[in-house]
Amino acid sequence: MHRIPKNTDLSPLVGKNVEQVCIGAHEVVLNLSDDLYITIEGGFAFGDEERLEEPDFRGSANKFTKLLNDVMVLAKVLRDDKVLFIFSSGTTLTIYDDSDHGESFVIKLPDRLVVA
Numbered sequence: 001m002h003r004i005p006k007n008t009d010l011s012p013l014v015g016k017n018v019e020q021v022c023i024g025a026h027e028v029v030l031n032l033s034d035d036l037y038i039t040i041e042g043g044f045a046f047g048d049e050e051r052l053e054e055p056d057f058r059g060s061a062n063k064f065t066k067l068l069n070d071v072m073v074l075a076k077v078l079r080d081d082k083v084l085f086i087f088s089s090g091t092t093l094t095i096y097d098d099s100d101h102g103e104s105f106v107i108k109l110p111d112r113l114v115v116a
Helices: 061-065
Strands: 018-023 028-032 039-042 044-046 072-079 082-087 092-096 105-108 114-116
Touching: 018 114
Parallel strands: none
Antiparallel strands: 018 028, 028 039, 039 105, 044 092, 072 082, 082 092, 105 114
């Protein structure tokens, strides 16, 4: 677990459009406008769902693809192991830093990579 500082500024993601969703067996990549992206390899939850112990990226493909052409309206670190994204459609996605063995997610901002 790398953890993400609670004061990490994710505001550069706000206003960005989800242009592409790439789904793999062990990860999902949300490619946003302006060459920004979010790679998710760990736990996640949509809305009020509970985080799964073992992420099911393929089983959640429909939920991820519904984000296509959606716009990020909020990106916020809630805790050092939890990040919340809210989209213009009202969809919420929470990602978690829950791996002891590797990266749970990578967020590419204009000036740096945030790795947790």
